Amino acid sequence: MSISARAGRRAVAGAMGAGAIAGAMLFAALPSALADDPAQNPPNCSAADLSGVSSGVAASTSAYLFTHPDVNYFFTSLEGLPRDEVRTKVAEYMDANPGPKADLTGIRQPLVDLKNRCGAAPAPAIP
Structure with missing residues (x-):
């Protein structure tokens, strides 16, 4: 079975959106730490390192x-x-699916x- 280009783009957008949501939830405070004086930051803590x-x-x-x-379908369905x-549904999904939770945490x-x-x-903590 072949998926349409539109469905493929939506799946990719959903995957990227899920990654963006996870990153935003986990790392909201990191940019302020990276914005400090570079001489005071630990090594390998630049914006380039984060990127x-x-x-x-x-x-x-x-x-x-x-x-x-x-x-993939689950995260795409959150669009x-x-x-x-989204937070509630992700928490419920992760509680019900410890394998994907461990994989994504890793x-x-x-x-x-x-x-x-x-x-x-x-x-x-991951819900």
Whole structure:
């Protein structure tokens, strides 16, 4: 079965949106830590470091979602919902699906490590 180009674009947009939501929830405080005087920042805490790690996590998340159609479908189905509803649905899904929760937590770990090394506030627990 072939999916249409529009459906393919929507799936990719959904995957990227899910990654963006996850990144925004986990790393809202990191840019302020990176904006401080570079001489006072720990090594490897520049905007370039954040961008590089973020792009790697985004690529890994995309690959995971393409190889796990059920998880991809779930995140794609969140498109257009209010942010509070997305948070609730993601928390419920992750509670009901510990495998994908562990997989996605592992994929995001490099961003968590960067955040911890660079002195930003701790990441909220995954619902």
